[in-house]
Each structure stands twice: as C-alpha cells, then as structure tokens.
Amino acid sequence: MSIKLRSSNASYDRKGYVKFNTSSLSGPVSSAALKLYVTNIHSNTTSYTLEAKGISNDGWSESTLNATNQPSEAGTPVGTATVNQEGVYINFDVTAFINSQTDGAASFRLAGLNEDLGSDYATKENANAAARPILVVNGGGSSGGDTQAPSVPTNLTVMGKTSSSVSLTWNASTDNTGVTGYEVYNGSTLAATVPGTSATVSGLSPNTAYAFKVKAKDAAGNASGGSNQVSVTTDSDVIVGPGCTNALTSTAAIQTAMKNAKPGDVILIAPGAYIGDVSTAGDIPRTPEDPYGPGLFYSPKNGTSANHIVMKSCDPQNRATLKGVAMNDGSYGIHLTGDYWELRDLVIMNAQKGIVVDNGNHNLLNNVEVHLIGDEGVHFRDGSSYNTLEYSKIYDTGNYQAGYGEGAYVGSDESTPYEHIVIGNVIRYTVFNGDITAEHIDIKEGADGTIVEYCNFNGTGITGDNSADSFIDVKGINTVVRNNQGYRNGNANVVDAFQVRTHGSLYGTGKNNTFYNNTVNLDGVPGYVVYATSAATGTKAHDDVRINGGNLYNNNVNK
Structure with a gap:
C-alpha cells in the first residue's frame, strides 16, 4: 500500500482501503486500534499526518475497487496518526467506529493530509505476518480468543557494540494474526520492546558481559518462546586524550587535518554538522576541465600497519556529520586515496557519492552511517x-x-x-x-x-x-x-x-x-x-x- 498526496487538489490524492471481518463480535468493545506497519518513508518526507476514515458501506470488493467506484465514507475521521519513522506500527483509536458497525465488517479509508508527502505501508498480500495491517480489539464478547503464540525468533545476532550499548538483529517470527512486537531480554530482565527485527540496548556498563534473548508477541498478548541466546561483552570505556575539549569544530580544520595527516594521528571531530567544500578540500581534479576534485573531505596520506591514521567523532553517542549541499553535483562525502585509515563513528550525507576509497588499502570504516546520497x-x-x-x-x-x-x-x-x-x-x-x-x-x-x-x-x-x-x-x-x-x-x-x-x-x-x-x-x-x-x-x-x-x-x- 502506498499513500502519497500528490496535490492539494483532492482529485489527485492517493488513497488506501482496508477491511476487517468483525462478525465474531457480539457486543460493544472496550477498545479498538487499527495498526499499520510503515515500510518506507518517501525521500522528501520527514513527518506527516495520516488520516483514517470509517466507510459506512462494507460491500466493496478489492477485486473491483477502482477510482470511479470508491466506497462512501463516514462524515468525520475516526483517527489520525503522525508518521515519522520506518519499521514501526502506527496506531489509530477506532473504538467508537467499531462500536457503530453492525454488519460484521469494518472498513477504513486512509489518506495523507500533507501535500506531496507520503510513505509506504505493508499489506496482507505483500508482507509477512509480522507486518500486516491489524485490528486489535478488547472486549466485544467475541466467540473464542487468539491463544496461538508466534513462532520463536531465530538467528539472534550481535550487529554492533560500544562501551554502553549492544545492537541486535534477528529473523522475524510469524503468527496466525500477526506479530505486533518483540521483547528483548537481558538475562531475565526486559531490556527493550520494539516493533521490528532489530534493537539497540543502551545504558549498559563498560567491559561487562551480557546475555540476550528475544521473544515475539501478538496482538492478543501471546508470547513466543525465547530465541537463541547471544553473549557479548561491551567495549572498555575509552577515554581519548582530553575527550572533546580539543576536537575540531570547523570544516576548514577537518580538511586541513586530513590533508596533513601522518601515521599515528587521531583526528577528533566535535559533535555537529560540517558542510564540505570541494574548492578547499585539496582533492585532485578528475579531468583537465574540472577546477577541483570531487572530495568534500579528502586525503591522499598514508598510515602504516603499526600506526594507522584515525578520524572519528570525539563522542560516539553524538556523532559528527560530514555533508555536502547537493546529491547531483559530482561530490564525494569522503574521498580517500591513502592506506591504513580508520573512519569511525561518523555520519555522511547529502553528496552524490558517500565514501569513496580509490587506490587505498587496509582501510577500516567502522560505525559509519551513510544516507541521503x-x-x-x-x-x-x-x-x-x-x-x-x-x-x-x-x-x-x-x-x-x-x-x-x-x-x-x-x-x-x-x-x-x-x-x-x-x-x-x-x-x-x-x-x-x-x-x-x-x-x-x-x-x-x-x-x-x-x-x-x-x-x-x-x-x-x-x-x-x-x-x-x-x-x-x-x-x-x-x-x-x-x-x-x-x-x-x-x-x-x-x-x-x-x-x-x-x-x-x-x-x-x-x-x-x-x-x-x-x-x-x-x-x-x-x-x-x-x-x-x-x-x-x-x-x-x-x-x-x-x-x-x-x-x-x-x-x-x-x-
């Protein structure tokens, strides 16, 4: 399902429809929530409002629905939700509408309220059970409840760690009605609850051993058995010289440090966003016609096997961002042509290419985030x-x-x-x-x-x-x-x-x-x-x- 308002003119908007069988309800419900899983937020969208409206006629069919025979709608929205994150469920409180339906079905129309913004949602046909639309109902005198637990999550894996956090990922579980979330356990203690198949557990102690398991849950509260257990020891609490006190705080300083780097140097960058400039980075032009090389931040210098050149954020929990001004100007966020570099704890964004290593050997990119490229x-x-x-x-x-x-x-x-x-x-x-x-x-x-x-x-x-x-x-x-x-x-x-x-x-x-x-x-x-x-x-x-x-x-x- 893709919902994107094309224009302020309502005749050009894009709508989605969902319908649920509610024939098992024999009385009023105490609560009802419509849940949709956000698979993708469009590149021009950071946050927008999605509206759900109740449809008064449930006789429509997916196979015959088109732009000319859209079902009639209730006069007022039954709920709105803010969409600003991928890989999560968004929720609409639809209790009143469910209690108003008497024909054994409940249908909803979904549309964005912000011009030319949108995102994609999982549907029954194109998603596994862990991400399908769900109607969660409490009460209502339904005949028989869901007692089937989701399958056990598998392949729990450590994807990263710091001195105070561990990042985990696992394979999705399945369920007869749909998985709504996962619980991450540190030993027997609940450490995190997440909607998707990854989590970062924070607030941990340095150089300490932990053991994690994951359980899946469905809308009825049924929990799976525990996944495989993974054991991990957090990193030591690293203190780098004076910390961020003497870290670099300007684009010019970062570019100069990279151009003049020598084996054993540690280039620390303070938290913040730094807009690179090809005219001052010192990169080599690719053709005689180019006045500058493509690197926004560039170095041709070499470390050695014993003494690497390290460039990193001084605070890994608040990483520095190196960025450009356009994604179609030929720029590279970072361009390295040297050996034995370590790029750590950095965010690279808004350039035509992210990180490019040319004729460079034995380089390490660790905990970098590259996006908007x-x-x-x-x-x-x-x-x-x-x-x-x-x-x-x-x-x-x-x-x-x-x-x-x-x-x-x-x-x-x-x-x-x-x-x-x-x-x-x-x-x-x-x-x-x-x-x-x-x-x-x-x-x-x-x-x-x-x-x-x-x-x-x-x-x-x-x-x-x-x-x-x-x-x-x-x-x-x-x-x-x-x-x-x-x-x-x-x-x-x-x-x-x-x-x-x-x-x-x-x-x-x-x-x-x-x-x-x-x-x-x-x-x-x-x-x-x-x-x-x-x-x-x-x-x-x-x-x-x-x-x-x-x-x-x-x-x-x-x-």
Whole structure:
C-alpha cells in the first residue's frame, strides 16, 4: 500500500482501503486500534499526518475497487496518526467506529493530509505476518480468543557494540494474526520492546558481559518462546586524550587535518554538522576541465600497519556529520586515496557519492552511517584492496541516479578507466536499511576474495533500474557470502536474493563464488536464494534458509 498526496487538489490524492471481518463480535468493545506497519518513508518526507476514515458501506470488493467506484465514507475521521519513522506500527483509536458497525465488517479509508508527502505501508498480500495491517480489539464478547503464540525468533545476532550499548538483529517470527512486537531480554530482565527485527540496548556498563534473548508477541498478548541466546561483552570505556575539549569544530580544520595527516594521528571531530567544500578540500581534479576534485573531505596520506591514521567523532553517542549541499553535483562525502585509515563513528550525507576509497588499502570504516546520497553509498574502487566496512548502516541511496544507487560497491565496471583488480575486501555486520535503489552490494568483475557476512538487507527500495533486482550481485571471483539476512518486504522488483553473473572477458568474472548459512524471506514468490547464470562457473551453496518456502538454488548452483 502506498499513500502519497500528490496535490492539494483532492482529485489527485492517493488513497488506501482496508477491511476487517468483525462478525465474531457480539457486543460493544472496550477498545479498538487499527495498526499499520510503515515500510518506507518517501525521500522528501520527514513527518506527516495520516488520516483514517470509517466507510459506512462494507460491500466493496478489492477485486473491483477502482477510482470511479470508491466506497462512501463516514462524515468525520475516526483517527489520525503522525508518521515519522520506518519499521514501526502506527496506531489509530477506532473504538467508537467499531462500536457503530453492525454488519460484521469494518472498513477504513486512509489518506495523507500533507501535500506531496507520503510513505509506504505493508499489506496482507505483500508482507509477512509480522507486518500486516491489524485490528486489535478488547472486549466485544467475541466467540473464542487468539491463544496461538508466534513462532520463536531465530538467528539472534550481535550487529554492533560500544562501551554502553549492544545492537541486535534477528529473523522475524510469524503468527496466525500477526506479530505486533518483540521483547528483548537481558538475562531475565526486559531490556527493550520494539516493533521490528532489530534493537539497540543502551545504558549498559563498560567491559561487562551480557546475555540476550528475544521473544515475539501478538496482538492478543501471546508470547513466543525465547530465541537463541547471544553473549557479548561491551567495549572498555575509552577515554581519548582530553575527550572533546580539543576536537575540531570547523570544516576548514577537518580538511586541513586530513590533508596533513601522518601515521599515528587521531583526528577528533566535535559533535555537529560540517558542510564540505570541494574548492578547499585539496582533492585532485578528475579531468583537465574540472577546477577541483570531487572530495568534500579528502586525503591522499598514508598510515602504516603499526600506526594507522584515525578520524572519528570525539563522542560516539553524538556523532559528527560530514555533508555536502547537493546529491547531483559530482561530490564525494569522503574521498580517500591513502592506506591504513580508520573512519569511525561518523555520519555522511547529502553528496552524490558517500565514501569513496580509490587506490587505498587496509582501510577500516567502522560505525559509519551513510544516507541521503545521489548514487552509491560506499565504494572500494581503483585497485583498493583489503578494506573493511563493518558495524555500519547504509540507506536512502540512488536519489539522483537510481540505477547507480548501490549501498556498497566493490570494484568497477570493465568499461571504466580504473584499476579493476581489487582483492580481499570485507563487508560485515552492516545494515542496508531500505531506500537503496540498486543492489545493496555490487561486486564487480576483477574483484577477488570479497567477503560479505552478518549483514541485514531490507529490499524495500530496490527499483529494478539498471538490472537491479537482488540484494547482492556477484560478478567477481572467490566471493564468500555467509550468515546474512535478507527481506524482500513485498517489493516485486526483488527477483532473487543473491545473483552470480559474468561480465566482459578482461578480468576474472563469475567463478568460484560460495554462499552459505544465509536466511532470506522472498515472500514465497518465484525466484531463488542463489541464482547463477549459465556462464557462471563453480558457484556453490549450502545450508541457506528461505522463510515461507520457495526455491533455494537454480540448476547452475552446486549444492
């Protein structure tokens, strides 16, 4: 369901309709709530109001409903809700309306109240049971209640940690009426209640061992058994020199520190937003016609294996933001051409490309958040090898060119002028969290030994442009994809979870790639967990899980 008010003229708005069977109610209810799951907030929207109206005639049919025969509506709204967050249920109090219905059904019309703003909602047809629309009723003398508990959440995994917090993710549960949330337990103590399949537990002590489990709950209050237990020790409480007292507080200071960095330097950045400028960053122009290079923040300097160059927020709980002014101006949020850098605890946004590493080796990107990007989020390019992206979050890419909006990109297309052989890059413990318009990870021909592990993919935003129809597209060689989770989330543009293809003939392509222990939900539609084209050779896969059934591997995958 997509609800977006196109214009202030009501004849151009977009509406959604839902209907529930209430025939089991034999009397007034004490409370009733309509719950809708927000899968995606449109890129031009930060917050808007969604209105629900009761429909007085429940005789309409989904199969015949169109723009000319919309059902009549009750005269006043039955509820409104503010929409400002993805991956959560929004609630409407519809008690009075439910008590006014006597025909065994209750229907609602949904529409946004703010011009040209909107978001997407899960429907019964395109979402798993954990995200479908729900009508939660208390009282009413219904004949028999729901006593079936949700299935047990599986594959609870630690996605990140600090000295005071632990981030967790898990596979969704299913339920006969729909899962409404999850409870996260620290030992026997309830630590968090969340609507989706991830949570960050804060307020923990440094250098302390914790054990977590998760339970699923449904609208009737039924709880599942506990998930697998994960044990984790929080980081030590790191004190960096004088803390933020002497941290950098201006764009000019950050750019100067990067241009003059030397092995062992620690560049601390104070909380705040810093708007980069290509005219002062010192980057090398790409062509003779370009007056400046593309980097908003740039460095060509090298650390060493013993003394890395570290650039990070001085306060990991209040990260600095490095940003540009446009997503279509050719800019790169951060551009590195050196070795042995660590970029930690930073937010990169509002540039055409997020973080680009060219001819850079042994670099680490840890706890970076990259979003609001015109093209790809992170790119290891031009011979860049042995780099790692970990414990990070990437979303909302491809706002300028949807077909080039990869979350992470390893290597380069054969037609480009870059060095194509890139070796041993690793992407792990990273959440690719919606509105990524192309593949979440694209591994190009010439990429050798790439590892992708413990990542989470939300397929909501994949557009199908430029053949983007999977979470990961592998054209390289000797790739290992393991222990990841992927969710189609009703997006018909997602055909397969992982694809192996060949491209060109100048570099190693489509050979000896391996997939195992991945869990995906493709909503039960045709398609494969791993699909290898006929030209790909040596593709191997085993012990992958597909939720809700369906094909695992096509015939060119060796099981």
